[in-house]
Amino acid sequence: MSTAVQSVDRALTLLELIAADPEGSRLSDLARAAALAPSTTHRLLTALEQRGFALSDATTGRWHIGRRAHVVGAAWGTARSLRIPAIPQLRRLRDASRETANMGVIEDGHVITIAQAESREIMRAISSPGGRTPVFCSGMGKAIVATWRDDQIDHLIDLYGLTAATAHSLTKRETIHAEIARIRDQGYALDDEEYVIGLRCVAAVIMNPDGEALAALSISGLAARMTPEKVTRCAELVTATARDLSGRMTL
Incomplete structure (x- = not known):
């Protein structure tokens, strides 16, 4: 699997994990569930957030599904x-x-x-x-x-x-x-x-x-x-x- 394809696959895995928890997910939990390093997880989540597919809550430290993900799904x-x-x-x-x-x-x-x-x-x-x-x-x-x-x-x-x-x-x-x-x-x-x-x-x-x-x-x-x-x-x-x-x- 190429590096680019692997990154896409990992990002989609994180998106699925976020979507599975309506209360939001912590970065450490997402990294563990996706079998990724926390630094890699943060990089991918940041990329998703920049495109509107993920949203971070600075108060709770949890990640949620972004508006763009809802638009695409709908x-x-x-x-x-x-x-x-x-x-x-x-x-x-x-x-x-x-x-x-x-x-x-x-x-x-x-x-x-x-x-x-x-x-x-x-x-x-x-x-x-x-x-x-x-x-x-x-x-x-x-x-x-x-x-x-x-x-x-x-x-x-x-x-x-x-x-x-x-x-x-x-x-x-x-x-x-x-x-x-x-x-x-x-x-x-x-x-x-x-x-x-x-x-x-x-x-x-x-x-x-x-x-x-x-x-x-x-x-x-x-x-x-x-x-x-x-x-x-x-x-x-x-x-x-x-x-x-x-x-x-x-x-």
């Missing part, structure tokens, strides 16, 4: 609960549009594609599940944040900035707000070659019964095929599907 259940009912709908969108259908959620200023039904066309849009796109370069990202308050959108911009992926990317705060107003009015979002030149995407948001955004659906295809007429048709398809899923997908 993501598995969230993504799975969203994907299962969406897969048949994504396939229907794919077949009706002959383009790629996607589902995504927002995490850390990016949209993560969590499910996809890939187009059967030889030339097609490809963004594999797990792919990350800056929120404001993504139709799905813009569809989701259009449900947020304006101050929440500003906070997102302040945290992550506005990334220019292509010459069509939106890079000004006032342009973003104008785009969000348009999305709210028309009920769907458009990525018009804003992340990849030659690709166009139409997206709509999936809501829970409380009116909160859970995820977004999109249809993406080559800009040459996604004519204004096809964009209108795809917008009808994706918004209808998003409405059908909304309220049935609770977390």
Whole structure:
């Protein structure tokens, strides 16, 4: 086992040990349970803490699971609960549009594609599940944040900035707000070659019964095929599907 792999294995072992004790664990106990030297244990725990996966309590000297570990753990259940009912709908969108259908959620200023039904066309849009796109370069990202308050959108911009992926990317705060107003009015979002030149995407948001955004659906295809007429048709398809899923997908 290489040194790097061994370090990862040891860090994960420590994370499992911390998670097993809700009262928190002392460094000496963790070192003993993991069969590691206290100095090695401290080094690994410090690395985990810097990434938010572990948290030390200076008062008690105990180590606890960090916020980031909860986020990562919850993501598995969230993504799975969203994907299962969406897969048949994504396939229907794919077949009706002959383009790629996607589902995504927002995490850390990016949209993560969590499910996809890939187009059967030889030339097609490809963004594999797990792919990350800056929120404001993504139709799905813009569809989701259009449900947020304006101050929440500003906070997102302040945290992550506005990334220019292509010459069509939106890079000004006032342009973003104008785009969000348009999305709210028309009920769907458009990525018009804003992340990849030659690709166009139409997206709509999936809501829970409380009116909160859970995820977004999109249809993406080559800009040459996604004519204004096809964009209108795809917008009808994706918004209808998003409405059908909304309220049935609770977390």
